[in-house]
Amino acid sequence: MTQNQGAKTAGVDNILWQTAEQKWFAANKLVRRGYKPLPLRRIYIPKSNGKQRPLGIPTMHDRAQQALYLLALEPISETVADPNSYGFRPKRSAADAIGQCFNVLSHRHSSTWILEADIRSCFDKIDHQWMLDNLPIDKKILRLWLKSGYIDKQVFHWTQEGTPQGGIISPTLMLMTLRGLETAIRQATKLTDKVNVVVYADDFIVTSTTKEMLVDVIKPVIVTFLANRGLELSKEKTCVTHIHQGFNFLGFNIRKYQQKLLIKPAKGNVLNFLKRIRALIKSQSCTKPDDLIRQLNPKIRGWSNYYRHVVSKKTFSYVDCQIFQSIWRWCLKRHPQKSKRWVKRKYFRVDDHSQWIFSGKLGCGEETSSLDLFKANAIPIRRHVKIKARATPYDPVYIKYFQQRYFKTRRRVLSTGYYFHNFPSF
Numbered sequence: 187m188t189q190n191q192g193a194k195t196a197g198v199d200n201i202l203w204q205t206a207e208q209k210w211f212a213a214n215k216l217v218r219r220g221y222k223p224l225p226l227r228r229i230y231i232p233k234s235n236g237k238q239r240p241l242g243i244p245t246m247h248d249r250a251q252q253a254l255y256l257l258a259l260e261p262i263s264e265t266v267a268d269p270n271s272y273g274f275r276p277k278r279s280a281a282d283a284i285g286q287c288f289n290v291l292s293h294r295h296s297s298t299w300i301l302e303a304d305i306r307s308c309f310d311k312i313d314h315q316w317m318l319d320n321l322p323i324d325k326k327i328l329r330l331w332l333k334s335g336y337i338d339k340q341v342f343h344w345t346q347e348g349t350p351q352g353g354i355i356s357p358t359l360m361l362m363t364l365r366g367l368e369t370a371i372r373q374a375t376k377l378t379d380k381v382n383v384v385v386y387a388d389d390f391i392v393t394s395t396t397k398e399m400l401v402d403v404i405k406p407v408i409v410t411f412l413a414n415r416g417l418e419l420s421k422e423k424t425c426v427t428h429i430h431q432g433f434n435f436l437g438f439n440i441r442k443y444q445q446k447l448l449i450k451p452a453k454g455n456v457l458n459f460l461k462r463i464r465a466l467i468k469s470q471s472c473t474k475p476d477d478l479i480r481q482l483n484p485k486i487r488g489w490s491n492y493y494r495h496v497v498s499k500k501t502f503s504y505v506d507c508q509i510f511q512s513i514w515r516w517c518l519k520r521h522p523q524k525s526k527r528w529v530k531r532k533y534f535r536v537d538d539h540s541q542w543i544f545s546g547k548l549g550c551g552e553e554t555s556s557l558d559l560f561k562a563n564a565i566p567i568r569r570h571v572k573i574k575a576r577a578t579p580y581d582p583v584y585i586k587y588f589q590q591r592y593f594k595t596r597r598r599v600l601s602t603g604y605y606f607h608n609f610p611s612f
Contacts, residue, residue: 197245198227198337216250223248223330226350228338234458240310242336242350252331252355259323261580263358268368269575273387274357277579277588280436281495283386284449285572287440290382290393291429292447297380297393301400302433304423305364305412308388309356310348312363313416317349321362331355347416360388363415367408374407375399386436400426438496449496456501459489460508467512471519475533476546476557478516482509483560490562495570502562513544513559571595 196202203209226242233239244252260276267275272283290296314332318325331353335344349356368383371392375381381404382393392408394400405419412418427433432441437455441448463485470478486509490502517533518526535545535556544559573591577584 195229195243196227197243197248198224199245201246203246212247212250215247216254218324218327221251221327221330223251223334225334225342226336226345226352228336228343229352239351241352243352244350244354248331248334249354251327252353255323255327256355256358259355259358259362262322263362263365264578264580267361267365267578268383268385270368270383271361271364271385273385273389274361277577278573280386280492281570282573283384283436284438284440284496285570286382286384286575287391287435288447288449289572290384291440291442294445296429297382297395298429299394299397299400300427300429300433301392301394301404302423302425302427302435303390303392303408304420305388305417306420307348308417309351309360311417312348312360314347316415317359317363321359357387363417364388367411370407370411371404374403384435389436391433391435397426397428437492451493451496451498451501456505460505463509464512467509467516471516474546475544476548479544479546479557479559486560486562487565490565494565494567497567498565499563499567502565505562509559510542510544 194202203212224245224247226244229241229243230238231241264275270286272278272280272286291300314329317332318329321328332349333345335342336350337343349359364385367385367390371383372378372381375394378394380393380395381399384391392400392404394404409419429440429442429447432439434440434452434454437452439450439452441450463482466481466485467478470481486505490498490505493501513533517529521529521532530542533544534541535543535558537543545556548555548557571591571594574584574587577587579585579588
């Protein structure tokens with residue numbers, strides 16, 4: 187809580203805990219008696235569709251209180267969560283959700299119709315009374331958090347519904363609100379094997395063999411389930427699609443081509459990524475090559491690692507080509523009076539495999555070394571091994587499973603530069 191990027195953003199009291207003394211003093215003040223949270227600080231971040239997403243930033247003291255209660259609430263949430271829910275859960279990721287999509291859609295006789303569903307303003311619309319009546323947490327403390335209000339442009343506003351995006355405990359509260367969705371769907375469809383649910387946070391898909399089953403049976407069940415919690419489906423983002431038409435989920439395009447399922451990076455996500463990269467390169471017209479490379483490499487590597495488990499090799503080559511063209515224009519613009527051959531010799535080095543390696547120099551004198559631009563195509567494509575649906579790190583039965591899974595995965599991806607947190611000791 188005090189080590190992540192959010193630790194640099196203060197709440198309405200403008201207090202940050204940066205030193206060990208400040209953290210120790212604050213930890214001694216974490217008591218229930220007399221505790222009253224301060225209002226949230228409202229900020230806005232841009233969404234991909236041009237709109238703005240509201241975030242509620244608690245104070246450092248309120249974040250610490252939430253983290254303390256989360257230590258007790260998360261094991262309960264993991265025990266009762268739907269088996270095919272993958273968002274905001276420890277040891278689970280979007281790669282697991284996409285792996286489950288592959289498992290339920292890749293076979294010859296798999297379901298062919300998909301209900302793409304999205305909950306409208308999920309965090310902001312959850313009914314307060316339902317949470318107070320159904321969530322296993324200190325009711326008094328929960329009520330104080332839900333009713334704390336927020337300050338937007340120095341004006342105080344009361345909160346009548348929802349749990350703030352930005353709170354540490356909010357994702358777990360949302361998960362516990364949506365638990366039981368998969369069970370409700372399966373009971374309504376009489377436990378049909380070809381009806382499958384894959385959930386990631388507030389986005390989810392439901393598969394079936396017929397369109398009528400999704401529209402006439404499953405969708406009304408979902409609408410009723412959400413209405414009891416003060417939620418509703420987004421009309422713009424909820425639709426029924428055939429697998430041969432394909433659909434986008436979590437930034438991936440999932441589609442069958444002549445009975446063969448291929449999962450690729452979604453076209454819109456590729457274009458948005460290249461747009462950001464081009465904007466960054468264009469804004470650094472006076473930057474040294476090595477400084478530009480330091481800014482580009484983490485972005486290219488992180489984006490490529492996200493898609494390294496699916497059919498991405500051709501996309502990676504396309505991305506590398508587009509980035510090269512932007513870099514080449516950047517080089518030519520810096521030296522309009524020089525020849526292209528001169529520019530190539532200055533900014534690109536040659537090795538046995540390529541003659542166009544954009545490189546910057548590190549150090550000075552005889553101790554210079556080169557820093558090369560990372561290429562997305564250097565990431566190897568490896569199929570992700572999906573986590574077991576019932577596995578949770580809080581169940582002693584799965585301790586050995588998670589240890590083996592961690593060390594096997596770590597050995598396989600060390601060559602890609604992908605960073606893993608240390609596995610917790612039990």
